[in-house]
Each structure stands twice: as C-alpha cells, then as structure tokens.
Amino acid sequence: MPGPYGPKAETGPPGLAAKLLGFCEELRGEGVAVGTSEILDAFAALEQVPWESREDFREALATTIAKSQEDRRLFELLFERWFFRAAEAEAIEREVSEAGERHEGAERLDIDELREQIREAIVAGDDGAMRDLARLAIAAFGRQGEGSGVVGVDVQRIRRTLELSAGTQPRQGEATDGAAERPPIEREQLNRFERHLRRELERDLIERTETLPPSRPLAELDRALPTSPTQDLAAVHRAVSQMKRRLATLGHEQRGRKQAQTVDVRRTMRASLETGGVPMHLRYRPKRPRRPEIYVLCDVSTSVTSASVFFLSVLHALHDSFRKLRSFVFIERISEVTEVFEHERDFREVARRISSEGGVADVSGYTDYGRVWLEFLTEISDELDPRSTVIVLGDARTNGREPPAEVFAQVAERAGRLFWLNPEPKLYWNYGDSVMAAYERHCDGAFECWTTRHLENFVNVVAGGVPAAD
Amino acid sequence: MMPSDAQAPASVADTKQALADASYLADESAALVSFLAQRLGKPVLVEGPAGVGKTELAKALSRASGRELIRLQCYEGLDEAKALYEWNYRKQLLRIQAGGAQGGWEEVHGDIFSEEFLLERPLMQAIASPEPVVLLIDEIDKTDQEFEAMLLELLSDFQITIPELGEIGATTMPIVVLTSNNSRELTEALKRRCLYLWLDYPELEREMEIVRLHTPDLSEALTRRLVEVVRMVRDLDLKKPPSIAETIDWARTLLLMGAEDIDRETFEQSMSIIVKHRTDIDLVAERVGMKLAGPVRTEG
Numbered sequence: 222m223p224g225p226y227g228p229k230a231e232t233g234p235p236g237l238a239a240k241l242l243g244f245c246e247e248l249r250g251e252g253v254a255v256g257t258s259e260i261l262d263a264f265a266a267l268e269q270v271p272w273e274s275r276e277d278f279r280e281a282l283a284t285t286i287a288k289s290q291e292d293r294r295l296f297e298l299l300f301e302r303w304f305f306r307a308a309e310a311e312a313i314e315r316e317v318s319e320a321g322e323r324h325e326g327a328e329r330l331d332i333d334e335l336r337e338q339i340r341e342a343i344v345a346g347d348d349g350a351m352r353d354l355a356r357l358a359i360a361a362f363g364r365q366g367e368g369s370g371v372v373g374v375d376v377q378r379i380r381r382t383l384e385l386s387a388g389t390q391p392r393q394g395e396a397t398d399g400a401a402e403r404p405p406i407e408r409e410q411l412n413r414f415e416r417h418l419r420r421e422l423e424r425d426l427i428e429r430t431e432t433l434p435p436s437r438p439l440a441e442l443d444r445a446l447p448t449s450p451t452q453d454l455a456a457v458h459r460a461v462s463q464m465k466r467r468l469a470t471l472g473h474e475q476r477g478r479k480q481a482q483t484v485d486v487r488r489t490m491r492a493s494l495e496t497g498g499v500p501m502h503l504r505y506r507p508k509r510p511r512r513p514e515i516y517v518l519c520d521v522s523t524s525v526t527s528a529s530v531f532f533l534s535v536l537h538a539l540h541d542s543f544r545k546l547r548s549f550v551f552i553e554r555i556s557e558v559t560e561v562f563e564h565e566r567d568f569r570e571v572a573r574r575i576s577s578e579g580g581v582a583d584v585s586g587y588t589d590y591g592r593v594w595l596e597f598l599t600e601i602s603d604e605l606d607p608r609s610t611v612i613v614l615g616d617a618r619t620n621g622r623e624p625p626a627e628v629f630a631q632v633a634e635r636a637g638r639l640f641w642l643n644p645e646p647k648l649y650w651n652y653g654d655s656v657m658a659a660y661e662r663h664c665d666g667a668f669e670c671w672t673t674r675h676l677e678n679f680v681n682v683v684a685g686g687v688p689a690a691d
Numbered sequence: 692m693m694p695s696d697a698q699a700p701a702s703v704a705d706t707k708q709a710l711a712d713a714s715y716l717a718d719e720s721a722a723l724v725s726f727l728a729q730r731l732g733k734p735v736l737v738e739g740p741a742g743v744g745k746t747e748l749a750k751a752l753s754r755a756s757g758r759e760l761i762r763l764q765c766y767e768g769l770d771e772a773k774a775l776y777e778w779n780y781r782k783q784l785l786r787i788q789a790g791g792a793q794g795g796w797e798e799v800h801g802d803i804f805s806e807e808f809l810l811e812r813p814l815m816q817a818i819a820s821p822e823p824v825v826l827l828i829d830e831i832d833k834t835d836q837e838f839e840a841m842l843l844e845l846l847s848d849f850q851i852t853i854p855e856l857g858e859i860g861a862t863t864m865p866i867v868v869l870t871s872n873n874s875r876e877l878t879e880a881l882k883r884r885c886l887y888l889w890l891d892y893p894e895l896e897r898e899m900e901i902v903r904l905h906t907p908d909l910s911e912a913l914t915r916r917l918v919e920v921v922r923m924v925r926d927l928d929l930k931k932p933p934s935i936a937e938t939i940d941w942a943r944t945l946l947l948m949g950a951e952d953i954d955r956e957t958f959e960q961s962m963s964i965i966v967k968h969r970t971d972i973d974l975v976a977e978r979v980g981m982k983l984a985g986p987v988r989t990e991g
Contacts (some may be wrong), residue, residue, distance in 0.1 A: 262733065266886075269730045270703065270723065277703055280723040288736070288882040290889055346896075409895045491780045494803065498784055677988055 236306040238264075244303045245286065251299065253292045259285055314464065332361060336383050343385070343406055343414050354418040358383060376418045385411060450629060482506065482528065514545045514608055516636070518597065520615030521575065522588045532614045532644070533572055537562060547601070550575055551615075553589045555596040587620040590656075594628040605635040613641045614670075616659040618651070624656040633663040642670035642679060692755045699729045706755075714891075715744070716901050725752055726889040734846045734867035736831075736882060739890035741872055742934020746829055748890070749868035753825035756866065761820070762827045763813040771841060775851060777810045784915030804855040814842075818849055818861035825866045831881075832871040839881050846884045892925060894937070901935060906942040916953050917942055923979050924965060933965035941965050955983045 241263065245255045258582075262285040270277040270406040279300060287296035287442050335357060337457060342350040362379050380386075385406065488504035519532050547559045561574050605611075611632060617624075633639045641664045643650065643657060650657040650669075661667045668679045700706045704733060706729070707722035717725065725748070728735045737745045753760035763774055771774045783803040817826035831839070845851060849861035869885065871877060893901065897916045902909065909917075918938065925932045933941075950957045958980055965977045 254879060256883055262886075265731055266727050269727055276719055277723055280720045281727060284720070284724045284727065284886045284888060288885070288887040289876075290738075293887075293889060362885070483901065487780065491778060492788060494780070494783055498787055 231642070240303070241282075242269075242316045244299065247299055247303060248286065248292075248296065251295050253295055255286055257443060259288075262286075295370050316565065332382075335361065336385075338501065339383060339385070339414070340406070346410060346413070348413075348417075351414050351417045352421070355421045357682070359418070359421050375422055376415055379418060380411075380415060464631065514604075514606075514610070515539070515547070515607060516601065516605075516611045517546065517548045518593070518611070518613045518615070519548065519550050520552070520588060520613075521550045531671070532642075534577070535614070547595065551588070551597075553587065553592060555593050555600070557600075564573070587622075587672075588615070588618065589622055589630065590615075590617070591623055591625040592621050594625060594632060598628060598632055602631075602635060605632070607634050607637040610637075611636040611639045613660075614644070615641070616643055616645050616655065617641070617660055618654045619656050621654050624659045626656075626659040629660055630663045638665045640662065640665060640679070641667040643667060644671050644677075646671070694709055700726055701962075702726070709715045709750050709755040710896070713751040713754035714904055714961045715747060716897060716904060717748070717751075718893065718897060721748060721888060721890065724886050727886055728752075728868075729756070731886075732864050734869060735888055735896060736869045736871065736877070737888045737890055738871045738873050738883035740892070740932070742932070742936060743890045743892055744935050745870040745890055746827065747823055748806055749829075749870070750829040752868065753827075753864055756793045756823075756825065758866065759820070759822060759824045761813050761817045761824050761865075762829060765828060765832075765838070766831055767835065769834050770839055774838070775841070776812055776813050776815045776853060778804070778855075779808045779860065784807050806856070809853075809856075814845055815851060815859070817865045817867075818845070818851065818863075819859065820863060820865070822862040823865060825868065828867065829870045830872060831869045832877065836878060840876050842857075843884065844904045845979075846881070892932075893920065895919070898922075898935065898938065902939060902942045905936060906946055907937045909942050909946050913945065913950070913952065914942070915928050917945065920953055920958070920979060920983075923982070924975055927974055927978055929966070929971045929974065930968045931966075937965045953983060955980055958983050 224292045227626050242260065245260055245263075248255050263282055266281040266285050267278070270281045272278055282300070283296055312394060317608040335354065339354045339358065341350070341353055358379055362375075362382060445663040455631060485506045489502070492502050492504050493500040500685075517536055519536055521533075540548070540559075541547055547557060549555050549557050558575055561571055609632060641657075645655070647669045649655065657667065666679075666682060667674065668682070670676055670679060697921055703719075703723050703726045706726040707717055710717045710722060712726065724735055727733070737748060739745055749762075750760060752758075765925060786803050786808070787799060787891050809815075814826070814828075817824050828842070831842075846867060851859045851862065853859060869881075892898070898921070899914050902918060906914075921933055921938045921941070942955060944961050944964050945953070945957070948957065948961065950961075959976065962972065962975060964981075966972050
C-alpha cells in the first residue's frame, strides 16, 4: 500500500534527515510552530539516543519539537503516519494475507489462537505485542465486514468477539485444560489493550481518508459555534491572554509625566554614590500603566442560548487574565456575577450557578435592553472613567421593545472604550428585531463573534491591528 | 552546545536508574528528557497538573547527579533585583565613606562596582557557582512576560549581562528545570529554548511502585486498593484532585492507623488527607464512600 506521503524510502541517516524535515514541514502545515532551532535540537537529541528503540526515538523528537499538549497530540498523530505507517502497513498486509490463504475453518481457528495470544500479551503487559496483535485483530475483523466505521463501537465489538473482559475467566477458556491457572485480566490492562485498539482503528481511519481526523484545535472551532466549552476553553484562553497583553501595553504611549511620584529610596541612594553619598538626584519609582478596568456585559437570554456557552467561556477566560474585571449577565435585568467567576474555578459549576442564582429574568425571559442600560448606568456610573473598557456580548435583539440608544450613548460617553461582540453573522444584523445599527453608532467597534477566530480578530483590532480577512 | 561534563549519564536507562536511586520513579519520557537535558545542556520545561511531581523531578535530579539545588520560586512581581543580582548599595556607601579622602576616585569607582559589592540572587548563583548545580525555576507561569524575556539570555547562552561589569558567563553548566502549572501560555521564545516534558498522573502500576517505595511496610493488597481509590477520586470532577504526595501521605496514615483494608469507616476518617476542599469532601464522600460501603473486597 503506497503511502500518500511520499515513497517508502529506507531510513538510513541521509534519508532520515530529509524525512525529518518533511515531518517538520507536515507539522507546520497542521499549525505546530516548528522553528529551525527546534529542528537543530531534534537532530542533536537524536545523536544521543539509540534509534532502535522506537520509544526513545519518538520521545526525543517530541520533547524537542512539540512544546505543548496540543502540539504533542498532533505530533503523535503525524508521527505514526510519517515514520512508521508504511512499514507497519506492509507487515500487517503480509500477516493478514497469510491468514487469508487458509480456508474458512482455519480462519476460525486462527482467531482462537489470536485470542490466546492477545490474552497473553495483555497479562504480560507487552505494549509492542499488544499493538501488533491489535492490528491483527482489526485486520481479521475488518475482513469479516463488521466494521461500523465508528471507532468507539468497533473497539467494543472487537473486544467482545475476542471474549475479553476484566476480572473473569473467558467462557471458552473453561473448556480447555489448564484454564484455571490463567490469571484474570485487570481492568487497567484491558484498558491498555483497548487504547491500542482505538489507536490502530484511528490510524486505519486516517489511512482510508488520508486526512487527519477533524479534531484540530482552531480549525475545529471554525466549523461552527462551539457548544462544548471544556474542549474549546484552551483556544478561548489563548485569544484572551493575547488580548490581555495588548490591552496592558496599549496605555503606554499615553503615559505622560505626572506630578505625583514616589521616590525610590534604593535607587536614589545608589545614584547618590556618584555624588559622594549626597542624594542630589532623586530617583522615582517607575510609573506602571494602570491595569485596564474592564466591564463585561453578557446576554444570557434564550435568543443567544447557543452563543452564551461560548460567551460564558470567554468571560471565564477573561477572569483568569484580568484582575480588575467586573462581569454582569443580563436578560431583563442585570446581575453582577464577578464573584461567581472569582470563586468558582470549574466552568460547569459557573454555568450552573449563573443560571440558578443570576436572577436576571423576571417574567418573559426576553432581553430588555432599555432596562439593562439604565440599571448598568445607575449601578456603576460613578466608576466608569476614560480608562475603563466596556465590552457587551449580545445579539442586540430587543424583541420589539424600544432600544433606548440614548442611554446606551451615555454609557459609551463615560467609558473610555466600548466594544460590542455580536454572536450573529453580520448578515443578520438589523434584520427582524435586531437593532444593532442603533447601538453600533456609539460603539468604538462592533464585531461579529461566533468562533475563536473572530475573537482573535477582535483582539487584533482592539490592539490597533488590521482586521483579518474572512 | 555540549557540556564536556564527565558526569553526564551514558544512557537513558542509566538516568532512569539514577533517578530511581534518588527515590524518584520516572516514566520513560521523564527519564529520556532528563537524560537529554544533561547531554545537550538544555533547560527543561515541565508542565502538568499540580501534584504530579514536577518540582520533585528537579530535586531528584539534584540528588541523582550529586549537584546542589538552587531554587527560584516565581511569583507575580518578581523582578531582576530578586532573581538575578543587585548592587549592595549599603556596602558601597560604607566603602566610600570608609575610603574617605585617601582613595583616588578611579580606585573607588572601580572598587565599588566589583563583584564584592554584588548581591547574587538565585539565577546568578546558579551560573556563577564553582560546582555545577541544578537550577529550579518553579512555577514560571506565575511571573509576567517581562521576566520571561529576561530569562532568555540566561537560558540560551547561560550568561548574564551586568551593565557595570559586562557579561558574566557560566563557570559551570547548570541543569535548568522550569516548571509550569499551565495557568497561562508561556511565550514561544521561552519554549523554543527548552526541552518540553508533560507530566501527568502516573499509571496504576507506577503509582503503586511509588507508594511502595515510600511506604514499603504497607501490604501489597492495601497498596493496590489505596491507589485504586485515589484514582477513583481523581476521576471525579474535583477542585483539587489528590496529588502523588497526598497518596503517599495517605498510605503513611493508613499504616499508622493499622488499617487492614479501606472500608467506608477508614475512608471517612482519613479522607481529609487526600481531599482538602469543603465541596470536594462532600462529593467524594457521596461518590466514593458509597462504593466502599458494599461488601469488603478481598484481594490477593
């Protein structure tokens, strides 16, 4: 079976260098940042480890190339494909074809034998053997046309056919002699075999479709609105931490000489050495830009149900990054949830508490922007100053109610900057009951935001960058 | 850059053995990375959940290689003066006043900016040490990015630039271990200079070995049971899952209690050793405690 990625070259030293570079190229293609220095490190590391050991070879590469868990996951997937697939596929092919030459009854026997071997490998905990046997098992069952195409289902199906289960003796084992002496399989050991099975099945799938499974970090989020926050939190966190950096450095150019400064005694004393210990020049503590104060208002009404999970995870990430952040959720009225986020680390718990304790819906469950702005204004108008940034996460759908844009304008006036993130594509703005236009005029920026890429785009623009083309 | 260090281990297996002798049971990747760190002279960045033995790895490396451990605990607001070096201005002042009239200006000036008036902080100590050391930069994710940037010179060239003195190069090559709880994304530049190691909770067998190593008196069956329960607890969605150190503590506690098996009563009495959060305790008591209530399992 010729691999889709180049010929099956022998992996001698000169060929290996080329292979390795190709591998890095492939990793870059999947979004892993592999720099030249990493490649040099990888070669240096490979000089130190014996190549016969596949584990060492892989770990040495991984530790120099893949510098985060995400990268590591991609690395594993690509590594298999790039270095070992061709050879292994061939080996399997040979073994399978051997079995294939026998007639039906013999194949039956073969499976019993396989069963026995797998059992031994599992008990011995031999990873190499388990891997090979898993491949054999998959090949054997694949030929019977039992594959469902769903990895999880197939794993269990194969396990059942192999009559493997934790703790108990196998059914057919009781018929044969010496069965009683066989040690039971531990749950853990069985899990290990199942992991091998799963891995091999995934690889088969990759082989068939000639693509990586579509579970890539950012590309995944681009497909649609993320609905499962736990898996996407990492991506959201990345975008938000970027935002933090940019917001923090944004104030620098506005820094001027201020009247009130504090004397840095240590540095003044040190400077005074130049004048023989007489402090002639006062040194001041450097002015640190004040941390940006951020107010986030997040719509959690039913019209944005699908988006609010995403928004809450954005909020959650923001709270991790900013100290001076106050967050509010609103539907008909507004409620401060800063404390919930500060004390609760677990996202699911946060979501639960907000829905149960928020107390933001009175009667209808429809957003009432007018009331929300008023409440927000009365509650914190004193604290809004030109340094503060207000971010609104909402769809600007008023459900036919008045959009008191003048109140919103007041908020915008007091706050230094005001951004609006809308979970709807720009196309839908101002259709139906959306009054985005009324608010957009007062915003320093309004953005559509339904993927992490949009979020990153927002961050970019906030930092004075150019919006990325869609 | 290849340190001509005669002490560098010859193979991965040697490293693993050396770490085991220092009572740290490393898995394959941890052993390999430790090995490469010593052979290539590159810093190691260790990431992973809290309590999987990241810091312990550095300590074990120090014991295994017979090097002194210099530790820099990071926190927000950590700056050069506390991490690198600082001029001892009091002493400088004294020198000037004591020198009085007789010392010429040139002499005094040259004198007060000499190494004698330099206060060495951990990073400086690590590279200026006459004996090679292990430098542990703990919880690097707690600092800000400016500090990370400052580390870059140290990590790639093992030198520190002091304006008044010039570059100070490393006299010996330290093994550098950075740990991070992954609470924020570290910069690419820093990662680029490091070997990367992800540590996770160990497999059942390995954790049992670890417990056995620290409490050899605990019976085999009880060790297994203990580790199984700990893993069960970790599977729950807790604020703070039990760390390996806590597993060991619990094993010691059970030994002191003279427990034969972990039944519901023993568990509830000693649960606070591994679970340390009010809401966690409730959850664990409910989920795990209930399971233990059943007929006592006997294992061989």
